[in-house]
Amino acid sequence: MARAMGVAAVLGCAEATRKITDGQTVIVDGEKGKAITSPNRATVKLYEAVMEKREMVKKTWAAASTARLMRGEGKRILVAANVGTLDEAREARKLGADGIGLFRTEFLFMDRREMPDEEEQYRVYAETATLYGDDPVVIRTLDIGGDKPLTYLKMPKEENPFLGVRAIRLCLQHPEVFKPHLRALLRAAAKGNLHIMFPMICSATDLERANALVEECKAELTAEKTAFNPECPVGIMVETPAAVVLAESLAKKVDFFSIGTNDLMQYTTALDRGNAALSEFVDPLHPAVLEMIRYTIAAAHTAGIWCGMCGEMAGDPKAIATLAEFGLDEFSVNPGMIAATKARLLTVAGITAG
Ligand code: PEP
Ligand code: MG
Numbered sequence: 001m002a003r004a005m006g007v008a009a010v011l012g013c014a015e016a017t018r019k020i021t022d023g024q025t026v027i028v029d030g031e032k033g034k035a036i037t038s039p040n041r042a043t044v045k046l047y048e049a050v051m052e053k054r055e056m057v058k059k060t061w062a063a064a065s066t067a068r069l070m071r072g073e074g075k076r077i078l079v080a081a082n083v084g085t086l087d088e089a090r091e092a093r094k095l096g097a098d099g100i101g102l103f104r105t106e107f108l109f110m111d112r113r114e115m116p117d118e119e120e121q122y123r124v125y126a127e128t129a130t131l132y133g134d135d136p137v138v139i140r141t142l143d144i145g146g147d148k149p150l151t152y153l154k155m156p157k158e159e160n161p162f163l164g165v166r167a168i169r170l171c172l173q174h175p176e177v178f179k180p181h182l183r184a185l186l187r188a189a190a191k192g193n194l195h196i197m198f199p200m201i202c203s204a205t206d207l208e209r210a211n212a213l214v215e216e217c218k219a220e221l222t223a224e225k226t227a228f229n230p231e232c233p234v235g236i237m238v239e240t241p242a243a244v245v246l247a248e249s250l251a252k253k254v255d256f257f258s259i260g261t262n263d264l265m266q267y268t269t270a271l272d273r274g275n276a277a278l279s280e281f282v283d284p285l286h287p288a289v290l291e292m293i294r295y296t297i298a299a300a301h302t303a304g305i306w307c308g309m310c311g312e313m314a315g316d317p318k319a320i321a322t323l324a325e326f327g328l329d330e331f332s333v334n335p336g337m338i339a340a341t342k343a344r345l346l347t348v349a350g351i352t353a354g
Pocket of ligand 2: 199239260262263
């Protein structure tokens with residue numbers, strides 16, 4: 001959220017809210033990952049200079065925000081946005097988003113007493129699709145469970161929620177939630193270039209079960225004579241090691257991949273993504289994960305589909321050049337990082353503003 005708002009943030013400052021008092025000066029250095037309380041004059045001066053330099057760099061990035069990026073051989077690279085609301089989708093457009101690479105639908109379902117019905121969902125998805133016209137809008141189906149519970153849905157307490165009834169698993173167990181969601185998406189897909197994306201796919205069976213419900217919804221909409229897009233592209237997030245290992249066969253069954261490095265990292269390296277005590281063990285460019293990414297992109301291209309990335313790594317300045325060399329087709333980042341990501345991509349050999 002902090003990234004999306006363009007605000008510096010440092011995690012894992014134990015007891016900060018107890019130790020820091022109202023009115024106390026604190027420098028939050030998001031780049032170095034430290035917070036300095038009651039800094040002396042020299043430190044304040046130093047950071048003022050850092051901020052000034054950063055503002056200047058930001059201005060040069062802003063110039064890149066509207067660029068259409070092309071690879072040498074004439075293939076477009078998209079820099080899309082990760083959003084959770086229609087307002088964020090609007091904001092992202094202003095910041096130069098070439099599309100939406102990840103719409104986290106769960107925000108529409110959280111912090112309320114009852115589930116949004118098909119109509120309410122339809123309006124949000126349709127408006128987003130309309131806003132982006134021919135540009136792709138990838139809407140991820142509900143990723144509830146794990147760290148995101150719903151008060152109005154009976155969800156038993158789990159020992160290991162991240163390995164539990166989460167995302168597509170929860171949707172497959174609750175067709176009364178999943179079907180109105182899919183119907184709203186299929187209907188909204190008639191308004192623009194909307195793509196449906198399933199999270200946490202671990203096997204062909206997960207995908208087949210989800211697709212069967214999509215087909216059921218299409219049959220219902222046809223029978224009711226309700227407008228929808230029968231050709232709506234359907235893809236998956238590659239965010240579990242199982243999906244990577246099966247990438248070659250899964251790629252033949254979907255229209256696109258989007259790599260979710262946040263979960264792929266935690267499930268591959270066995271490091272809980274929300275546990276600040278583990279930060280010293282986290283390597284944002286872990287070689288095992290990089291190899292999985294290279295392999296997944298190659299598998300997608302062999303099958304003739306595109307491969308994007310919507311995990312945090314897509315906006316990591318240290319990763320962007322490597323991901324571009326692997327052939328990543330779409331970088332989906334927080335809206336505040338679109339300009340910086342485009343600017344960074346333009347420094348990679350063979351990528352130009354077309
Ligand atoms: C991911 O896992 O990389 C991802 C983009 O999804 P989320 O962060 O919502 O789990
Ligand atoms: Mg995820």
